[in-house]
Amino acid sequence: MNKFEFVNKDYQMLDQKKRQFTFHDGTQVRKKPIKLVLSVAAALVVIVGTAIYFFQNDEARKNQEEGAYSASEEGNPKEQAEPAMKLEQIGLPDDFKAETLNPGIKADYKLNLRMIEENKFEASASIDIENLSSANLSNIPFNFSMNQVGELSRAKCKERVFSWAVDQCISNLKDGGAFELKSIKLNGEKMNYQFDETVVKLDLQRAFSSRTKARVDFDYTFSLPQFFTENETYNLLQWHPIVPQIDRKEWQLTSSSPGNFDFTYELVKDFHVVTSGIDPEEAQRAGMQNEKGIPEMFVMLWPHKAAKETKVKELSIRVFAEKGQESRVDQSIETAANVISFFEEKLGEYPYRQLDLILSKEREGSYPGIVFVPEKRKTVNPIYLKVEEDEHRALIYRIAQQWFHGHVEVDRFKDTWMVDGFAEFAACLYLLEHEKWSEKDSFALAQEVNDFFGVREDLNSNLPLSDYRGSMGGHFAYTRAQPAVELWRISRPYGANGGLSFLRTYLETYSGKKLSSFEFIRFSKEYFKVGDGMFAKWLDYNPYATNEGIESFKL
The missing domain is CATH 1.10.390.10 (Neutral Protease Domain 2)
Incomplete structure (x- = not known):
């Protein structure tokens, strides 16, 4: 038996066909049988056929999706594209x-704001809290940004490139950003508390038990830094304490619980008051607002009347902007009216009772009934996008x-x-x-x-x-x-x-x-x-x- 027959026997043991070998110039060469060529050809036919099949199915799927997209709720079904497959x-x-989840906390707010002179405010907040969770809570925290508004403003100054610009910015802050918390009372008793940046925690002697209520009263004064008082406008950013949510029987400090708000104010001169409620058309020195089911009461004091106003059904849309912004005002109010009309038809009634657009330079955000529209927008890594x-x-x-x-x-x-x-x-x-x-x-x-x-x-x-x-x-x-x-x-x-x-x-x-x-x-x-x-x-x-x-x- 020569060595090639032995090898072929090994292949037979593996239930494979014999391999035929010959010699050519002393080198071992495998013959190319005709069957191999036919197998390759058959494989190519299968591959091409499979590709055509998937292409046709992909086209059918695309036609189905395009047909679904082009179909409208009001359109004639006979004119709509028939989908390739039934959806x-x-x-x-x-x-x-x-x-749904246990709401955890229910809060009702009574807020009072008093301007005692230009950029000096006295404020009080009386908050009724109900613990709806199954947890007995060892403390009650509040989000209270006023404690850090001065520091945040100085941090913003330090973002300037040149040292002289930083110094000038900080000096321009003057006395703005001052804050004093005079007292906190729990059910009428004065309480000890701890501040951790923008969070204030009450040290409880007894746990805040499940299914019980408590009243917390705050008295404090503050002034606003330059960044929030430009052009005689006062932007009271999160000016009152806010009750956070409870999740998994623990406080979630980054979130807030919707509540009911009663808000009263007294000012030293007439302002157009921009809030999360329905605001009076004319400037005034005193007034009150009531709003239900919102996480916070936004307040901004504006020296000028709204630049433009329109209505979508019964909803009032106002635009506030500095002079010289007429083009932005027109474009913004037209866009807002179209968007409100569309979403009210498709999603349901607008959730709040009024929409105010504030055309800003840099500030952006959305609050209950308030939208900031910045002229300068920050994008995510614009170099790459x-x-x-x-x-x-x-x-x-x-x-x-x-x-x-x-x-x-x-x-x-x-x-x-x-x-x-x-x-x-x-x-x-x-x-x-x-x-x-x-x-x-x-x-x-x-x-x-x-x-x-x-x-x-x-x-x-x-x-x-x-x-x-x-x-x-x-x-x-x-x-x-x-x-x-x-x-x-x-x-x-x-x-x-x-x-x-x-x-x-x-x-x-x-x-x-x-x-x-x-x-x-x-x-x-x-x-x-x-x-x-x-x-x-x-x-x-x-x-x-x-x-x-x-x-x-x-x-």
Whole structure:
């Protein structure tokens, strides 16, 4: 037996065909049988056929999605594109029951503000607190930014490049930013307290027991630094103590509980008062406001009348701006009126009783009934991103926030994405459906941010806010952009109106209630008939948990 027959026997033992060998110039060479060529040809046919099959199915899927997008609720069904595959009927089943969280804390505020002279204020806050949780609490904390307003202003000065600019900025602060807490009383008894930056804690001798009530009274004075008193305007940023939320039987200091507010004020001269309630049309020295179900009472004292005002149905929209901003005023009020009209039709009634737009230089933000529209906007690493958020788009996003900021309560420490992400998603759908932007342009900002940072970092959207410190994308990438992209991925087969219907049902189901990411996922799975895989990539979620051990109850 020669060695090649021995080798062939080995192959036979492995149940393989014999290999034929020959010699060529002393080198071992394997013959190329005809069957090998035929096998390769057959494989190529299979590969080409498979590619054609998947291409056709992909085109069918795209046609289905485009058909779903182009279809409108009012359109003629016969004129709509027939989908290649039948879509699941979206919506909640009749037996769906919301599993919401224990609200934890209920708070009612009586606030008084008195201006004793220019930029000197006396204030008092009487807060009735009810502990609705099952926990016996060893302390009662309050968020109180006035303790740090001076330090924050000096820190802002230190951001200047040149040392002389820093010194000049600090000297211009003068006496602004002074704060004195005269007393805190619990149920009429004077209390000891501790300040930790912007948090004040009461040292309790007895626990604040579950299902009990307490009244806490604050008396204090303050003045505002230069940054909050420009052009005779007083911006009272978080000027009163705020009760935080309770989650997992612990205080969550980064969040606030919605409450009812009674607010009175006395001033040394006439101001146009801008608040979270319905404000008088004329400037005045004294007045009162009442508002329910808001997390804080925003207050700004404006020396001039609103630059422009309009109404959408019964809702008043006002724009406040310095002189010379006429073009911005016209554009902002037109955009706001269109956005309010659209969202009231698609999402439901505007949550507050008035909307005030304040055209600022740099300050941005959204408060109950208030939207700041900055002329200069900060973007996320603009060096790397091609898309920039202009003033028009920023205003749409901030107005959308109004629907998700107060009426549905979430843990702002872990679930702030359920405010910012939903608002970004709603803004994209507005551009797509109302302004008729292309899908690519409507989602360009969120998509580019998500694509850029998503491949460089792997962070979920419902992490504690502290986890985003030091990350490349920060809050913008993970609590705003990523959720918008993922929500569109889930709802895209049903088009813009499908996404808007989803948001409306969410608001109707959970308005006035508190929920977590876990409950949102359960709701979305029922609504879209999808599985856990749609959420595992971008949310910190254990599908085998039962509402994550949080106190909850069914409604």
